[in-house]
């Protein structure tokens with residue numbers, strides 16, 4: 001009961017535009033620095049170097065969502081392009097994750113597609129890959145439409161499918177051959193479109209993971225849930241699916257020991273490294289997912 005209230009509270013706050021705006025001025029607060037790598041490209045690259053040293057690859061995410069002007073979206077696009085250049089010149093092993101609401105999705109679809117083309121075409125120069133994060137269900141279809149357009153010209157782009165949505169099994173079947181990150185889903189969704197019970201989400205999660213793996217498509221399993229990870233290991237062993245066809249993904253700062261033990265066992269592990277001054281919405285969603293995370297928010301209340 002308390003868990004549900006706190007989840008709803010943090011998810012609501014995560015979308016509050018004025019709090020998001022105010023937080024940009026505060027700097028990394030409330031313990032956010034434990035899950036956000038820093039505010040600049042340089043700090044993010046330093047974090048990636050550390051991960052690489054430990055046998056872990058990365059995906060960098062310049063934090064930001066819900067921009068309301070074309071100027072802001074163009075600025076965010078340039079920042080993504082600069083991040084790709086910086087990763088290449090630092091020779092770190094990492095790709096890029098983007099949120100299309102930061103790139104003008106809610107302003108103009110064609111403008112957002114053009115911005116995505118700039119990013120994906122830069123990535124291809126470096127033989128690098130761009131992952132389109134999946135946002136709330138009102139944007140699922142448009143995200144998949146843009147992905148389809150991009151994939152006509154580029155194969156170095158993929159997206160994310162969320163197990164809590166009823167539509168996801170069909171989406172995964174239609175996306176055979178597309179590298180997908182599969183997740184449980186992080187937004188508050190109504191019962192009309194999404195499973196509400198954790199057991200149903202977990203069941204559908206394994207269904208879509210198996211479906212995508214069995215189709216021979218590259219699959220990223222992005223979950224902190226050790227039960228899911230154990231089931232994936234068992235399934236891939238049974239079905240003789242090579243470790244080169246999938247990877248486990250974690251968010252920066254979460255389950256570091258589990259990450260390392262998977263690396264030791266020979267699995268590919270990628271850590272999602274968020275950075276930038278627009279950290280508030282991301283941090284609030286992490287608090288919504290796991291009330292235990294609130295402990296470090298309180299610890300960090302007075303400190304950066």
Ligand code: FDA
Nearest residue numbers: 133134160183184185186222223224225226249250251272
């Ligand atoms: P969940 O939160 O359901 O936890 C299950 C169990 O695992 C817990 O009960 C506990 O036992 C254990 N556990 C979980 N966290 C733990 C911890 N920190 N320490 C110890 N035990 C822990 N979402 C989305 O909508 N769009 C997206 O694009 C992405 N992208 C993305 C990338 C990456 C790399 C990750 C890891 C996640 C996302 N997500 C996402 C978020 C995702 O949808 C989901 O909300 C969170 O990962 C939480 O679900 P989990 O599967 O991690 O386990």
